[in-house]
Amino acid sequence: MIRVNKEICIGCENCVYHCLQDNIEMNEGKAQMVNEKCIYCGHCIALCPVDAIEIDHYDIDEVDKYNPEKFEINEENFLNFMKFRRSIRSYKNREVEKEKIEKIIEAGRYSPTGGNRQHISYTIVKDKLPELREMAINKLYEISQDIKKGNDKGYNYNKSTLDRYYKAWEKMYEEFQEGEDRLFFKGDTLIIAKGDTRLKPTPQMELGIALSRMELMAYTLGLGTCYIGYFMTAFSKSKEIRDFLGIKDYEEVVSPLIIGYPDVKYIKTAPRNKVKVDWL
Numbered sequence: 001m002i003r004v005n006k007e008i009c010i011g012c013e014n015c016v017y018h019c020l021q022d023n024i025e026m027n028e029g030k031a032q033m034v035n036e037k038c039i040y041c042g043h044c045i046a047l048c049p050v051d052a053i054e055i056d057h058y059d060i061d062e063v064d065k066y067n068p069e070k071f072e073i074n075e076e077n078f079l080n081f082m083k084f085r086r087s088i089r090s091y092k093n094r095e096v097e098k099e100k101i102e103k104i105i106e107a108g109r110y111s112p113t114g115g116n117r118q119h120i121s122y123t124i125v126k127d128k129l130p131e132l133r134e135m136a137i138n139k140l141y142e143i144s145q146d147i148k149k150g151n152d153k154g155y156n157y158n159k160s161t162l163d164r165y166y167k168a169w170e171k172m173y174e175e176f177q178e179g180e181d182r183l184f185f186k187g188d189t190l191i192i193a194k195g196d197t198r199l200k201p202t203p204q205m206e207l208g209i210a211l212s213r214m215e216l217m218a219y220t221l222g223l224g225t226c227y228i229g230y231f232m233t234a235f236s237k238s239k240e241i242r243d244f245l246g247i248k249d250y251e252e253v254v255s256p257l258i259i260g261y262p263d264v265k266y267i268k269t270a271p272r273n274k275v276k277v278d279w280l
């Protein structure tokens with residue numbers, strides 16, 4: 001429930017102008033909620049100069065007042081920070097602290113969702129990662145042998161990509177027998193973002209937004225990350241893996257993030273193509 005405390009409201013109309021849903025009206029110089037169309041985006045709360053809006057939905061103590069020292073980031077450093085991030089494929093044998101994982105999840109929690117549905121939840125795989133690694137590598141090996149035999153139906157890749165992948169999965173399996181990990185690179189923790197398709201049938205976009213913020217958050221904490229697309233091939237073909245992770249039928253996932261302390265130190269940014277932009 002969301003309401004305006006009329007004793008406090010000074011009638012500035014800020015909330016009325018900026019409510020996306022036209023959910024607030026003025027009545028005798030005070031704001032009032034229509035309450036049928038509210039998506040609980042919190043914009044009215046974030047704009048009200050006198051804290052006149054009350055909401056039962058959230059923990060209001062989490063609302064933080066704007067303070068430039070706390071909220072501003074220098075644009076050059078921010079851009080450079082994003083340019084310097086790399087996919088990390090070599091990790092130290094060092095545990096990632098729970099507090100750091102919680103901060104990363106917090107970055108995901110505050111990411112935007114269409115219609116403010118907030119339909120994303122997370123599975124953090126840490127203790128069960130060795131078991132998951134083995135299951136996924138075995139599944140990828142099984143898939144590689146299937147493709148090798150010529151059964152290449154049901155994969156969203158062209159022939160040359162499939163050829164490259166099945167050879168990589170075969171090699172991954174062989175190296176795994178010798179103690180190597182070409183799937184999660186011996187990272188410490190896997191973060192799986194799950195979208196509730198009952199609330200949003202196509203949650204992939206929001207899952208990607210959340211993970212990309214979490215990735216950047218991880219770098220601020222001295223950690224490294226890598227998106228693991230190969231895992232999705234194993235996951236999409238294995239009910240056993242889905243059940244092992246406790247992921248429901250109505251939940252959708254995208255490439256998860258492996259995180260850990262990097263065992264590699266990049267000393268420069270990597271080059272990229274010139275950008276192609278159509279300015280209309």
Ligand SMILES: Cc1cc2nc3c(=O)[nH]c(=O)nc-3n(C[C@H](O)[C@H](O)[C@H](O)COP(=O)(O)O)c2cc1C
Nearest residue numbers: 020039041043111112113114115116117205206209
């Ligand atoms: C994939 C996606 C699609 C969105 N589409 C629209 C849109 O069409 N129109 C709009 O006004 N807002 C759109 N939004 C913004 C959301 O309504 C907004 O993120 C949400 O209400 C939370 O508010 P916040 O972004 O200020 O935190 C979209 C957000 C996402 C992530």
Ligand code: SF4
Nearest residue numbers: 019038039041042044
């Ligand atoms: S929470 Fe968002 S949608 Fe609801 S009344 Fe406030 S501004 Fe409007």
Ligand code: SF4
Nearest residue numbers: 009010012013015048
């Ligand atoms: S922003 Fe606050 S003070 Fe201004 S009209 Fe809305 S509830 Fe009243």
